[in-house]
Amino acid sequence: MKVLMKNIEMISYSNCEGIIRPIRFRWLEDGQEPKIIKIDRILDRKEEKLAGNRMLVFTVQSIIDNVERIFEMKYEINTCKWYLYKI
Amino acid sequence: MGNRIIMHIDVNSAYLSWEAVWRLQHGGEIDLREIPSVIGGHEESRHGIVLAKSIPAKKIGIQTGEVLWQARSKCPDLTVIHPNYELYMQCSEALMELLRRYSPLLERYSVDECFLDVTGSLGKRPPVDLALEISRRVREELGFTVNIGISYNKLLAKMASELEKPNKVHTIFPREIPEKLWPLPVKELFMVGRRTGPKLHRLNIFTIGQLAKADPRFLTEHFKSFGKMLWRYANGIDDSPVNPWGTVPKGIGNSLTTPYDVDNKREAFLFLLSLTETAASRLRRAGLMARVVSVSIRRKDLSFSSHQRRLFSPTNITEVLFKNIKTLFLEFWGKEPLRHFGVAFSELCNDQFYQVSVFDEERLSRKKALDLSIDGIRGRYGNTSLVRGSFINSGIPPLSGGIMEDYPAMRSQL
Numbered sequence: 001m002k003v004l005m006k007n008i009e010m011i012s013y014s015n016c017e018g019i020i021r022p023i024r025f026r027w028l029e030d031g032q033e034p035k036i037i038k039i040d041r042i043l044d045r046k047e048e049k050l051a052g053n054r055m056l057v058f059t060v061q062s063i064i065d066n067v068e069r070i071f072e073m074k075y076e077i078n079t080c081k082w083y084l085y086k087i
Numbered sequence: 088m089g090n091r092i093i094m095h096i097d098v099n100s101a102y103l104s105w106e107a108v109w110r111l112q113h114g115g116e117i118d119l120r121e122i123p124s125v126i127g128g129h130e131e132s133r134h135g136i137v138l139a140k141s142i143p144a145k146k147i148g149i150q151t152g153e154v155l156w157q158a159r160s161k162c163p164d165l166t167v168i169h170p171n172y173e174l175y176m177q178c179s180e181a182l183m184e185l186l187r188r189y190s191p192l193l194e195r196y197s198v199d200e201c202f203l204d205v206t207g208s209l210g211k212r213p214p215v216d217l218a219l220e221i222s223r224r225v226r227e228e229l230g231f232t233v234n235i236g237i238s239y240n241k242l243l244a245k246m247a248s249e250l251e252k253p254n255k256v257h258t259i260f261p262r263e264i265p266e267k268l269w270p271l272p273v274k275e276l277f278m279v280g281r282r283t284g285p286k287l288h289r290l291n292i293f294t295i296g297q298l299a300k301a302d303p304r305f306l307t308e309h310f311k312s313f314g315k316m317l318w319r320y321a322n323g324i325d326d327s328p329v330n331p332w333g334t335v336p337k338g339i340g341n342s343l344t345t346p347y348d349v350d351n352k353r354e355a356f357l358f359l360l361s362l363t364e365t366a367a368s369r370l371r372r373a374g375l376m377a378r379v380v381s382v383s384i385r386r387k388d389l390s391f392s393s394h395q396r397r398l399f400s401p402t403n404i405t406e407v408l409f410k411n412i413k414t415l416f417l418e419f420w421g422k423e424p425l426r427h428f429g430v431a432f433s434e435l436c437n438d439q440f441y442q443v444s445v446f447d448e449e450r451l452s453r454k455k456a457l458d459l460s461i462d463g464i465r466g467r468y469g470n471t472s473l474v475r476g477s478f479i480n481s482g483i484p485p486l487s488g489g490i491m492e493d494y495p496a497m498r499s500q501l
Contacts, residue, residue, distance in 0.1 A: 005114020050230035051108040051174065052181025085114065 001071060001086040010082035012075075022058055022073055027084060037062050043070065054078065057085070092214045093329060094203045095236040095244035096186060096221070098178075099253035101199035102126040102139035105178040106168055108230035123147055124166035127155045138170055142253070175199075181229055189221060194329045202241050204329035218256040226254070241501045242277060242325035243268070249275070264323045269296025276320055277501070283310075283317070295321050327501045336373070337500070340381070340431030341366045343487050348387050348424035352417075355425065357477060359412050361487040362430045364475075367405040368462055368486075370432060374439070376401035377432030380408060382415045385427035393429070394419045401436050404454045408432065 010025040024038040044059040054077040061070050071087035098104060103126050107119035119141060126139040135155040144165065149158045159165050179198045187193050192204035209217060218235040225233050232254035236247025239260065246268060247259040259267050274284040276295050290309065292298050298306075299321035306314030319325065341362045349355050359382070370377060381395035394415045402408060412430055464473050474485035 003114045003116065048112070049181060049228055050112040051105050052177040052179075052229065053109065053112060055112065083114070 003086050004084050005074075006084045008073075008082050008084050010073075010075075012082075020056060020075060022060065022075070022082070025073075025082065025084070035064070037064055091204060091206045091239055092209060093238060093241055093244045094205055094214070094218060094221075095196075095241065095248040096182075096201055096203060097234045097236075097248045098182065098199035099232045099234060100139050100141060101178075101231075102170060102175060103141055103168075104231040105175055106171065107141075108178075109171075109174055112230070119166065119168070122166060123149070123162045123164065124168065125149060125155075125158060126170050127158070127167045129169060178229070178231070182225065182233075185225060185228065186221065189217070191331065192329045193331055200245075202244065202329045215256055215258065222254065222256060238323075240323070240325040241327055241329065242320055243323045245277060245501070246275075259323070261323055264299075265296070268321075268323065269294060269299060271295050273298050273321075276317070278313075278317065278320060283313075286310075325501060336375075336435065338431055338433035338435065339366055339369050339373070339375070339377070340429060341487070342383065342427065342429030344385075344427045345425070348426055349428075350422070350424040354481070354483065355416065355420070355428070356413060357481055357483045358428045358487070359416060359430060360409055360475065360477070361483060361485055362428060363409045363412055364405060365486045366430055366432060367403055367408050367458070368465075370403040370435075371438070371458060371462060374437060375435045376403045376438045377408070378434035378436065379432065380411045380415065381429075381431040381433065382412050383427075383429035383431070384416075384420065384425050387424040387426055389426075392419055395431075397434070401434070401438075402451075403438055403458075404451065405458055406454055407451075 006027075008025045008027055011023045013021045013023055015021075021042065022039050024036060026034050027037055028034045039060045039062050041061040042058055043061055046057050048055050048057055056075040056077065058073045058075070059070065060073060061068060063069075069087065072085040074083045074085045075081070076083070100120070103119060103124065106126060111118060121143065122141065123144040124141045125137045125144055127137055128135050137149060137151050137153050137155065137158050140149050140151060144158075144162065147162045149161055149165070155167060159167075175198055179195075182199075183193060183195060183201060186201065186203055190203050190205045190208045192207075194202045196202060205214065205217060214237045218237055222233055222235055225231065234248045234252050234254070235256045236244040236249070237256070237258045237260075238244040238247055243259045243261075243264075247257040250257040250259075250267065257267075271294065273279055273287050273292055273295055276298065279287065286309070287293075287298065290301075290305075292301060298317060301318065303315055303318040306318050308314070310317060343358070343362065345358060349358065377398075378401040379395055379397050381393055383391065383393035385391050396411060396415055398407075398411060408430075461473055470486050478485040
């Protein structure tokens with residue numbers, strides 16, 4: 001996987017326990033039309049606190065252009081921003 | 088005090104490491120710690136010195152504190168990054184929070200150093216094992232490395248952590264003093280600075296061991312009570328407790344380097360006022376008053392002067408402090424261009440009770456109430472929500488000096 005760390009627009013779901021789940025996001029690749037990607041499965045979730053900066057890291061699986069792909073997303077808690085980290 | 092076990096934890100190249108980790112977390116491809124890089128101030132406003140350096144930069148000969156153009160001349164490809172104090176506070180807080188899981192007796196010494204009293208937390212575990220676990224957790228969870236020194240007191244723990252770096256755990260227990268502490272150059276001893284070192288050399292004291300074996304009366308003769316303290320430190324004697332509540336400061340001050348040379352009274356007063364506003368506000372917030380007021384300047388030729396005065400009554404009122412600062416400044420300024428101003432307040436006392444004198448200025452209580460109102464408004468709506476009229480259209484910031492609120496600057500005492 002290649003590191004992109006691209007800021008993206010995300011729709012997510014939070015349950016009563018405060019667990020966040022990414023649902024679908026808009027990905028604008030350079031020179032291409034924006035794509036709406038639905039997240040099919042969350043394979044792994046963990047929290048990192050590098051440099052004291054809390055981020056939730058999700059390893060997810062989706063179908064993009066008819067191909068099943070696994071990639072990583074990050075949610076930065078103090079800024080509430082989502083990133084497409086590695087794909 | 089019995090056998091305490093004290094650790095001194097010190098982040099390796101803190102500013103640079105923290106910036107490096109933040110960048111990697113945000114998708115950066117290069118680890119700043121692996122290339123010649125420094126954290127440096129803003130050259131445009133004449134704050135361009137090296138604040139932190141990577142190991143490759145150190146190997147090239149770049150030193151902390153040197154000016155950036157000099158550092159670049161040693162390494163034209165040097166990567167220079169501006170400081171980000173909010174990030175450093177965040178990293179520091181995360182480190183302290185992790186360490187508090189091991190003991191509540193944590194005393195923050197600076198933004199990247201602290202003491203931890205683990206006497207009650209060890210159980211049957213050897214202290215070195217605990218230190219290695221702490222070091223590993225910091226590295227894995229927070230992404231940066233620390234040095235840890237272990238001993239029975241703060242002084243020896245601090246000296247131990249400064250032995251070989253980075254990412255190491257060292258001990259200097261009393262039985263190890265002759266082997267690990269005494270061979271070191273005397274300038275490596277805590278509290279031996281640029282002035283004390285040469286003075287000790289003139290007395291034929293070049294190593295910490297020679298200082299330890301010197302007659303304490305001889306040292307007292309040359310350095311007064313400081314000499315006795317040096318002898319105690321050279322012998323590894325220090326009883327200071329790890330105080331989680333911090334210590335009362337001996338002085339509060341602020342200084343700044345101006346972006347241009349100042350050669351007129353009006354602008355000099357404005358810079359001094361902006362420093363006084365910040366420092367006086369810190370005095371009031373700490374519940375303290377000052378009896379000694381000091382002003383310092385650095386001229387265009389880099390020569391330095393300072394002047395101080397003892398007030399009749401202690402105070403923390405901005406107007407009173409500034410009136411004295413102006414008088415002091417005019418007493419020793421010869422109208423030459425200046426590049427740096429500093430104000431400092433010392434001989435601090437509690438502001439709850441003080442002896443009122445008949446020489447007290449009139450309407451002191453009204454001035455005090457005004458200051459408290461200003462502090463309250465600024466605390467609620469921001470520092471620049473209320474500024475003095477003389478700063479309008481001056482181009483000079485109304486509050487300056489220091490880095491940011493509550494930034495833990497390094498202390499000079501244990």
